[in-house]
Amino acid sequence: MEIQMGASRPAAAGRTLYQKLWDAHVVAEAADGQTLLYIDRHLLHEVSTPQSFAAMRAADLVVRRPETQLAVADHAVPTTHRDRPIADPDARAQVALLERNCAAFGIDYLRIDGPDQGIVHVVGPEQGFTLPGITLVCGDSHSATHGAFGALAFGIGASECGTVMATQVLWQRKAQTLRVTFAGERPAGVTAKDMALALIGQIGASGATGFAIEFAGEAVRALSMEGRMTLCNMAIEAGSRTGLVAPDAKTFAYIRDRPRTPRGASWDEALAVWQMLGGDADAVFDRELTIDAATLAPQVTFGTSPDQVLGVDRSIPDPARLPPGAERAKLERALAYMGLTPGQMLAGTPIDHVFIGSCTNGRIEDLRAAAAVIGGHRVAVGVRALVVPGSRAVRRAAEAEGLDGLFRQAGFEWRDAGCSLCVAMNDDRLPPGARCASTSNRNFEGRQGVGARTHLMSPAMAAAAAIAGHIVDVRTVGA
Amino acid sequence: MIPLVTLESMAASLPDADIDTDIIYPARFLLITEREGLGRYAFHDRRSAADFPVCELSATDVEILVCGSNFGCGSSREQAVWALAGLGLRLLIAPSFGEIFRANCGKNGVLAITQPDEMVDRLHAAARAGERFSLDLVRCTLDVASIGTVSFPVAEDVRQSLLNGWDETARIRALHSDDIDRFEAAQRKTAPWLWTRADAPQPTDIQTGVSHARRPLA
Numbered sequence A: 001m002e003i004q005m006g007a008s009r010p011a012a013a014g015r016t017l018y019q020k021l022w023d024a025h026v027v028a029e030a031a032d033g034q035t036l037l038y039i040d041r042h043l044l045h046e047v048s049t050p051q052s053f054a055a056m057r058a059a060d061l062v063v064r065r066p067e068t069q070l071a072v073a074d075h076a077v078p079t080t081h082r083d084r085p086i087a088d089p090d091a092r093a094q095v096a097l098l099e100r101n102c103a104a105f106g107i108d109y110l111r112i113d114g115p116d117q118g119i120v121h122v123v124g125p126e127q128g129f130t131l132p133g134i135t136l137v138c139g140d141s142h143s144a145t146h147g148a149f150g151a152l153a154f155g156i157g158a159s160e161c162g163t164v165m166a167t168q169v170l171w172q173r174k175a176q177t178l179r180v181t182f183a184g185e186r187p188a189g190v191t192a193k194d195m196a197l198a199l200i201g202q203i204g205a206s207g208a209t210g211f212a213i214e215f216a217g218e219a220v221r222a223l224s225m226e227g228r229m230t231l232c233n234m235a236i237e238a239g240s241r242t243g244l245v246a247p248d249a250k251t252f253a254y255i256r257d258r259p260r261t262p263r264g265a266s267w268d269e270a271l272a273v274w275q276m277l278g279g280d281a282d283a284v285f286d287r288e289l290t291i292d293a294a295t296l297a298p299q300v301t302f303g304t305s306p307d308q309v310l311g312v313d314r315s316i317p318d319p320a321r322l323p324p325g326a327e328r329a330k331l332e333r334a335l336a337y338m339g340l341t342p343g344q345m346l347a348g349t350p351i352d353h354v355f356i357g358s359c360t361n362g363r364i365e366d367l368r369a370a371a372a373v374i375g376g377h378r379v380a381v382g383v384r385a386l387v388v389p390g391s392r393a394v395r396r397a398a399e400a401e402g403l404d405g406l407f408r409q410a411g412f413e414w415r416d417a418g419c420s421l422c423v424a425m426n427d428d429r430l431p432p433g434a435r436c437a438s439t440s441n442r443n444f445e446g447r448q449g450v451g452a453r454t455h456l457m458s459p460a461m462a463a464a465a466a467i468a469g470h471i472v473d474v475r476t477v478g479a
Numbered sequence B: 001m002i003p004l005v006t007l008e009s010m011a012a013s014l015p016d017a018d019i020d021t022d023i024i025y026p027a028r029f030l031l032i033t034e035r036e037g038l039g040r041y042a043f044h045d046r047r048s049a050a051d052f053p054v055c056e057l058s059a060t061d062v063e064i065l066v067c068g069s070n071f072g073c074g075s076s077r078e079q080a081v082w083a084l085a086g087l088g089l090r091l092l093i094a095p096s097f098g099e100i101f102r103a104n105c106g107k108n109g110v111l112a113i114t115q116p117d118e119m120v121d122r123l124h125a126a127a128r129a130g131e132r133f134s135l136d137l138v139r140c141t142l143d144v145a146s147i148g149t150v151s152f153p154v155a156e157d158v159r160q161s162l163l164n165g166w167d168e169t170a171r172i173r174a175l176h177s178d179d180i181d182r183f184e185a186a187q188r189k190t191a192p193w194l195w196t197r198a199d200a201p202q203p204t205d206i207q208t209g210v211s212h213a214r215r216p217l218a
Helices: A017-023 A050-058 A089-105 A119-125 A139-148 A159-168 A192-203 A225-238 A249-257 A264-274 A327-338 A366-374 A392-400 A403-409 A458-468 B028-029 B079-086 B099-106 B117-127 B156-164 B168-190
Strands: A026-029 A034-039 A041-044 A069-072 A108-109 A135-138 A152-155 A168-175 A178-185 A211-218 A242-245 A287-292 A298-302 A308-313 A353-357 A384-388 A435-438 A454-455 B006-014 B066-068 B091-094 B111-114 B133-135 B141-144 B148-151
Touching: A017 A152, A017 A211, A026 A242, A026 B168, A034 B168, A041 A119, A041 A159, A050 A089, A050 A139, A050 A159, A050 A192, A050 B111, A069 A119, A119 A135, A119 A139, A119 A225, A119 A392, A135 A139, A135 A287, A139 A152, A139 A225, A139 A242, A139 A249, A159 A168, A159 B099, A168 B168, A192 A225, A192 A287, A192 A298, A192 A308, A192 B111, A192 B133, A211 A225, A225 A242, A225 A249, A225 B066, A242 B079, A249 A264, A249 A392, A353 A366, A353 A458, A366 A392, A366 A458, A366 B133, A392 A403, A435 A458, B006 B148, B028 B148, B117 B133, B117 B148
Parallel strands: A041 A069, A041 A135, A069 A108, A135 A152, A178 A211, A178 A287, A211 A242, A353 A384, A353 A435, A435 A454, B006 B066, B066 B091, B091 B111
Antiparallel strands: A026 A034, A034 A168, A298 A308, A298 A454, B006 B133, B133 B141, B141 B148
8 A cells, every 4th residue: 555656765654545655755854843845746827826837037037847737717717708808907917927937937827718727626626637647736725626536736825836946845844634535425415515504603713723634434425526616615614625535436537538637558557556546444533533424404504604604404503602702703794794693594594696506516527517596487586696607618519518508597607717606706705694505615804805695605605595595405405 | 044043023914814815915015926015915905994904004113013823824826925024024923824824925035933822821911901022043942021931832843044144045955866866756757747758749739629739849
C-alpha cells in the first residue's frame, strides 16, 4: 500500500491517506517541523493572482513549470451576455489582466467565451487536471474540493500562489488527521450537502481547524464523484483546509479520457499506482468521528456561520437558553441579521431569491436533482430564481438533457457559468434584506450582497423552496 | 516584508467570534488588483455601526487588534491581511484563527498569536481600558501593565521570517533549488504521467462528446 512518487523515506506502517500523500511530496524538512512540500498542480483565477504576478515581475521571476498551471476566470465574470465585453470596467480589467498575465508567463488560460470556462473547482476535475495522488493548490479556500479524487489539495493566499509558480514548492506544516465516517445509508432527500452541513453543525466552524479530514464510510463510498466533491468542498467551513476521499473505481471512471488525463500506457501505469492509493487498514487517526447518515434530515442554515444549521424540520434556537458569552452573542447577532425569531420553524420561512450553482453544487448531478423537483410547477410569484451552471461544460450537458428547458419553463433564469451569487463579485447581487435559498457554501453577512440573508441547503431543497416560495422539506414535496 | 521585532501601542478590541474574511474585506472590493491602499475597505460594511470598535484605526497609531475566536475564517483572500496591514496593524491576538488567513499574515509582516480564552478576555479588557501593549518577538512576550508578561507560542519559521523580513520565494530559491531539482528528478521516474502531456490531438468534449481542439500546454 505504498505510493511510489519520489518518496525516499522508509515505509511506515499504518499511515493514513493524508500521511501517504504528504510523505510522497516532501522536498525538504526543517528542524522546526515545517516541510517543504512539492506542488504538482496549481489552478489560477482572476482574483487571487494579480498581486502574485506583480510580485513575480518585481523579482524578475519566471514560472518554473508552466505546464502544471491552469487558469480560468470565474469569480468576477458575468453570467449573462458572454458574447459581449464585460460591462463592469473593473471586472473587465481584472479578467483581461489574468489573460495577459497567463500569456506573458506561458500559462494555459481557458477563455471566458471558450467551451471550457467554469469555476476552478468544477473545471479542474472536468479537464482531468485534478488527478489522484497529486498535490494541488489554488488561491481559493474551496480547493479541498479536489480531495474527492484522493489529491492533497488546499487553499492558499496570493503570496503563496506566487511562490508556487516560481518554485513549485511551499513551506507547510503537517495537519493532524480526522476521520469522519458516515455510516449507514443516506435517506431519500438527503445529499452530500446535507452530510457536509450536518458535520459542520456538529463540530463547529472551527471544529476541524488544524486537521485534515478523511471522509470514509458506506454513505461516502455510495456518493458519486459530484457528491464527494460537494462533501470535500465544505471542509473549510469546518475550519479544515483539506478534505479527502480515497480513490476507487468511481474516481477512475470519472477521470478516464478527460482532456488532460494520462492516456494509453501512461494511464495504465498511473492507474496501477492509484489503485493502491488509500489509507492503511491499521492507520491511526488523531481524531475519529462517526455520523449515522441514516438519521440525517435535509439541512438548512439559519444564521451567518455555516455551523448555524439544523434539520429543516427543526425550529430556530433561542439565545436566551445559552449562558452569557461569545456563543450567545454570536447567535443573537446572527438572528438579528437574519431577521428570524427564536422558536420559529425553519420550514415555512418565506424566501424571495433562489441560487442554484457554485463550486459546491454547480455540477450536472446538482442541476438534475434541482430539475427533478420542479415536476411541472412554476417558481412562486415574487421569487427570483437563478440557475448558474458550474462550468460551460455542465451547461452544455444540462442543455443536451433538456434541463435548461425545464428550468426556463418553470420560471428559473438559465445563466452562463461562474461563481455568481456565491460570492457576489459580479453583477449578480442581492438587495439588503433579501432572503435567499442558496446551494452555495457560505452564509456570511453580506456574502450575497450587503444586508442579504442566505440559507444554505441542497439543490433539491433550493428548487423546492423556489416553487413553494418558502423553505420547505423536500421529502414532503411530491415530484 | 518590513521586519517586526518589537512594537508598543494601544490595542483595539473586536471580541466577536467567527469574524470571516468577507467581513474583514467584502468581496466586491476584490475587483481591485492592487495590494496597497486597501485599508480603507477593511471592515467596510461594519463601519457604519456606532459601536464598531475599529472605525478610527487608520487615524490612530494603534498597531494591535485583540480578536474573537476563529478570526479570519472563510475565504483565502489575502486582501483581508493587506487591508488590516493597511490600517497599520502588525499584531493580532485571538483564541484561534482561520488557517489560511493566519498563514497569509506571516507573509505580510503581521504576527497572529493565540492565547487561551481567559487571557484573551483579559487582553480585551486591557485594550478597552486604553492600556499600552509591548511586543517583543525576540523573547516571544507581550507586556501589559495590568496583566504582566505574557509568553506566546509562535512557529519558529514565522518568527524568523518576521524578525528578518524575509521573502519566502527568494529564500526558497536561494536555499532549496537543489532539493527541488532532486525531487523532480525522482518524481519523473516514479510518477512519469505527471511529466508528460496527455497526447490527445482532438480531445473529446467531456460532457457532450463533441470534439474540439485544445491549445497545447507548453
